Each structure stands twice: as structure tokens, then as C-alpha cells.
Amino acid sequence: MEPERKLDNKDLTMKIVKHLAATAILGASLSTTAWAGELVINSDQADPAPKEAWAEIVKRFEAENPDITVKYNLYDKEAYKTTIRNWLVTSPPDVVFWYAGNRMKTFVDRGLLEDVSDIWADNNMAQDFKSAAPAMTVNGKQYGVPYTYYQWGVYYRKDIFEKYGIAEPKTWDELKAAAATLKKNEVAPFAIGTKYLWTAAGWFDYINLRTNGLDFHIDLMDGKVPYTDDRVKKTFANWAELVEPGYYLDNHASYSWQEAQPFLYNGEAAMYLIGNFIAPNFPAELDGKMASSNSQLSILLCQLQKMRQWIPFISQPKRRTKKMHVSS
Known part of the structure; x- marks a missing residue:
């Protein structure tokens, strides 16, 4: 079994949300590739339609946030399901694509994912994603944001x-x-x-x-x-x-x-x-x-605080519409 690694989510939430520099220090302590000004995202959205949609969303995010460069790492979907268990421990990115419910809870229980309840509260997500909220929630806290739903x-x-x-x-x-x-x-x-x-x-x-x-x-x-x-x-x-x-x-x-x-x-x-x-x-x-x-619900799961600009950005209705339009 892989050794468990517990991250102090309280410290992550309280100390870093206001300061990108502080985020850089934390990123360095968790991943040698995550530095100030860079948002590292690991994704399994390699099929042509979602790949196109996310490339456009990343481009728009960088245009609206010129101080942040997105490093978007794209993996084969099946390989991703295996490797995520390794790099979440050894070289965690800022944002990961994963699945809701129990598959998310496995990583939450090991302390590998960030509590993003404050993002939900600040962006009215409890109302916008009311039906999806239970699949995002462990012990009353949210650990991911839905980006697509498919039946x-x-x-x-x-x-x-x-x-x-x-x-x-x-x-x-x-x-x-x-x-x-x-x-x-x-x-x-x-x-x-x-x-x-x-x-x-x-x-x-x-x-x-x-x-x-x-x-x-x-x-x-x-x-x-x-x-x-x-x-x-x-x-x-x-x-x-x-x-x-x-x-x-x-x-x-x-x-x-x-x-x-x-x-x-x-x-x-x-x-x-x-x-x-x-x-x-x-x-x-x-x-x-x-x-x-x-039905199956897919989510974005968060490691660090640099994603606190990214998550509200991609959760806006016009971003979700863009994703759905291109994928459809």
C-alpha cells in the first residue's frame, strides 16, 4: 500500500487564500513544479471534443489572468486512473480532474485533496449545483466542483x-x-x-x-x-x-x-x-x-490555493456552456 500523507487543510485554507506568494511557498513544499504564477492542472480529457473545449477555456483564463500561466498536463484516460494515485502523493498539481462520490472520498480520506467549501460559499455553488452537492461533500465539506454531467x-x-x-x-x-x-x-x-x-x-x-x-x-x-x-x-x-x-x-x-x-x-x-x-x-x-x-458526475478536485481564481472562472455559466457546446 502507498504510505498515507496528511495535508493540513485548515492551514491551507486560512493562511494562503489571500497571498499568491504564500501559495508559492506551499506549492514548493508539495510539488517541485508548482511555483508562483503557474497553475498546474492534470487532466484526462484527451478525447477530441473535450480536449478542444478545455484548450479554449485555458486560453481565455490566461487572457483574463495574465499573472498566471497554466500548465495543462493531458494524460491518456486509462493511464491517468493509475498514475493519479502516485503523483497526488509525490508531485501533486494544483487541480486534478477526477470522479465524484466514493472515488473522490478515497483521496479525501487520505488528506490529499483541498477543502474548497469557501469557494462554494463565495460563488453561490450550493444553489447552482444543488443536485450535485452531495457527491462533492464529505463530512459537510466540499472537495470538488462539478464540470460536466453525463447520463x-x-x-x-x-x-x-x-x-x-x-x-x-x-x-x-x-x-x-x-x-x-x-x-x-x-x-x-x-x-x-x-x-x-x-x-x-x-x-x-x-x-x-x-x-x-x-x-x-x-x-x-x-x-x-x-x-x-x-x-x-x-x-x-x-x-x-x-x-x-x-x-x-x-x-x-x-x-x-x-x-x-x-x-x-x-x-x-x-x-x-x-x-x-x-x-x-x-x-x-x-x-x-x-x-x-x-449517471455519472465528473469533477475538478483541488490541491492548492492558486486554483481559487481558476475554479470560479470555469464554474461560470458561460464556461460550462462552452464546454457543453463543444463536447456535444
């Missing part, structure tokens, strides 16, 4: 469904019946790539939520319920009703989520449970042929 759903090929007389499934039994019809006609019911396991975790979340409910799922994620619980076994039994008949793409462990997409586009698969970040990748020839039967 998950089952994307499906309407033309393939129509070809085989399949209506959009509304129930579990209807979903299984649709999958059986597709399988019989040599179409993989579900595209999936499990080279990186979060795509399978998405399926587990969906089925467990519908088997056992939200409160149970939260307790399971918090470690309050063991995975050996009979209710979790029921979730896997339900999931087996899709796995055992062979309703998933063959050799899916060989593919990332991106590498599994062509099977949906070329008609070898008919459905894909995934977030709507897939939508910009739909080829033009499928215009009007894709549908979804409809």
Missing part, C-alpha cells in the same frame, strides 16, 4: 431493431427477449469492451441498483455491506441471465470501450450500455439510426 443508457440500433421486429425493451424480460432474438439472428445483443473493467462495473451498477435499490447500492459502495451478501449474489444471478446465453460481444476482454464501438456501427452488435460521451463518435451514416433508453 448512461443503452444505445441501440433502431434499424436493426426494426429489421427483426423488436420494440424498445421496457422491462427486464423484454430486454432478455430482444437479446434472444438478436442472438438467434447472429447479431451480438450487447457491445462491450472490458479491457478496462469500468465498463463491466457499469453493468453491475445498473443491475444492482434495480435489484436492490439505491440505498443498498450506496452502502455496498461504502463498504458497509460485503460482496458475499445474498443480495449481491442475487445481482450476479440476474446478470448471469445475460452472460450465460452469450449475449455479450465475443472476446470483449480484448477491447477497450472505444475499440468495441465499431461492432455497434457496422451492425455486428445492436446495443451498448455506455455514457453519452460516446455520442460524438457516431458516424454520419448512422444519423437517425441510433437511439438510447435512458
Whole structure:
């Protein structure tokens, strides 16, 4: 296990917010790359649409804050999930992109993220982000700011469904019946790539939520319920009703989520449970042929105080609109 490193968040908040010079000293004590006048941001937004959006936002921020130079470090998304656990301890940046809820809480519990409750209070974020606030909050304090929201759903090929007389499934039994019809006609019911396991975790979340409910799922994620619980076994039994008949793409462990997409586009698969970040990748020839039967919250997490100009800047409605427009 990595050694725990506790940062004194009270000192960070009280002593540094008013003085960029003081921030430089703290930055030097935590990271050899973070100095006065430089804002270091580590990001995993490497897909073309968000990459373009964030490049524009950084450019505008520097124009409005000429005393600060942004060092925007862009990582491959899958590598980022591993390396963040190292550089948050050894060479922490000022701002990191990460996920809300329990995945954020893991780093909060280790003292690796900054309490930004004052930013929330100063910028009316409790009202603007009312629905997202619980996912940002640990023990009554906020440790991140939401920058995007995306929903998950089952994307499906309407033309393939129509070809085989399949209506959009509304129930579990209807979903299984649709999958059986597709399988019989040599179409993989579900595209999936499990080279990186979060795509399978998405399926587990969906089925467990519908088997056992939200409160149970939260307790399971918090470690309050063991995975050996009979209710979790029921979730896997339900999931087996899709796995055992062979309703998933063959050799899916060989593919990332991106590498599994062509099977949906070329008609070898008919459905894909995934977030709507897939939508910009739909080829033009499928215009009007894709549908979804409809969540995940991503956040900016903060290490130091130089970000106290950056966070309110990117949280302005016009910045969020820019991000959404380009990404869409």
C-alpha cells in the first residue's frame, strides 16, 4: 500500500487564500513544479471534443489572468486512473480532474485533496449545483466542483431493431427477449469492451441498483455491506441471465470501450450500455439510426490555493456552456 500523507487543510485554507506568494511557498513544499504564477492542472480529457473545449477555456483564463500561466498536463484516460494515485502523493498539481462520490472520498480520506467549501460559499455553488452537492461533500465539506454531467443508457440500433421486429425493451424480460432474438439472428445483443473493467462495473451498477435499490447500492459502495451478501449474489444471478446465453460481444476482454464501438456501427452488435460521451463518435451514416433508453458526475478536485481564481472562472455559466457546446 502507498504510505498515507496528511495535508493540513485548515492551514491551507486560512493562511494562503489571500497571498499568491504564500501559495508559492506551499506549492514548493508539495510539488517541485508548482511555483508562483503557474497553475498546474492534470487532466484526462484527451478525447477530441473535450480536449478542444478545455484548450479554449485555458486560453481565455490566461487572457483574463495574465499573472498566471497554466500548465495543462493531458494524460491518456486509462493511464491517468493509475498514475493519479502516485503523483497526488509525490508531485501533486494544483487541480486534478477526477470522479465524484466514493472515488473522490478515497483521496479525501487520505488528506490529499483541498477543502474548497469557501469557494462554494463565495460563488453561490450550493444553489447552482444543488443536485450535485452531495457527491462533492464529505463530512459537510466540499472537495470538488462539478464540470460536466453525463447520463448512461443503452444505445441501440433502431434499424436493426426494426429489421427483426423488436420494440424498445421496457422491462427486464423484454430486454432478455430482444437479446434472444438478436442472438438467434447472429447479431451480438450487447457491445462491450472490458479491457478496462469500468465498463463491466457499469453493468453491475445498473443491475444492482434495480435489484436492490439505491440505498443498498450506496452502502455496498461504502463498504458497509460485503460482496458475499445474498443480495449481491442475487445481482450476479440476474446478470448471469445475460452472460450465460452469450449475449455479450465475443472476446470483449480484448477491447477497450472505444475499440468495441465499431461492432455497434457496422451492425455486428445492436446495443451498448455506455455514457453519452460516446455520442460524438457516431458516424454520419448512422444519423437517425441510433437511439438510447435512458449517471455519472465528473469533477475538478483541488490541491492548492492558486486554483481559487481558476475554479470560479470555469464554474461560470458561460464556461460550462462552452464546454457543453463543444463536447456535444
